[in-house]
Amino acid sequence: MHLKSPKPKHFKYPKEVITVGDELRKVRMDRGLTQHKVAKMIGVNRNFVYEMELNHHTNTIYALHKVFTFFGYTPKTLNINESTLQGQFFSHRIKYGFTYNVMAQKIGVDKSTIARFERGGNIKKETEIKINNYVASIEK
Secondary structure (H helix, E strand, C coil): CCCCCCCCCCCCCCCCCCCHHHHHHHHHHHCCCCHHHHHHHHCCCHHHHHHHHCCCCCCCHHHHHHHHHHHCCCCHHHCCCCCCHHHHHHHHHHHHCCCHHHHHHHHCCCHHHHHHHHCCCCCCHHHHHHHHHHHHHHCC
């Protein structure tokens, strides 16, 4: 008689996935990759991956874009509601690594307006229409 049970997870495997760093470590370990290998795959140095996993790295658009590149999807731990215009817009920025400046130029508004929109602040109706038209054009 042979007893079989799954091999226990590595002691550094996250018990709970709460942050982007936790999610990064979980996905990396599930795929059987080292931090060095992930760093090479996404074009950063190993310290970037190490700091992200320890939550010592700020979730800038650059960092989130690199994580997106590895995952192939927007980090679930960000809890972005992609059924809203804000969520679709922010996910698009993460996917392509677009800064506020780049988006402001693409849409024809000020970068502070883009930031205010993503934070849920008030924007002019005509600005919302411009953003809506932009998001509608990227879905095609």
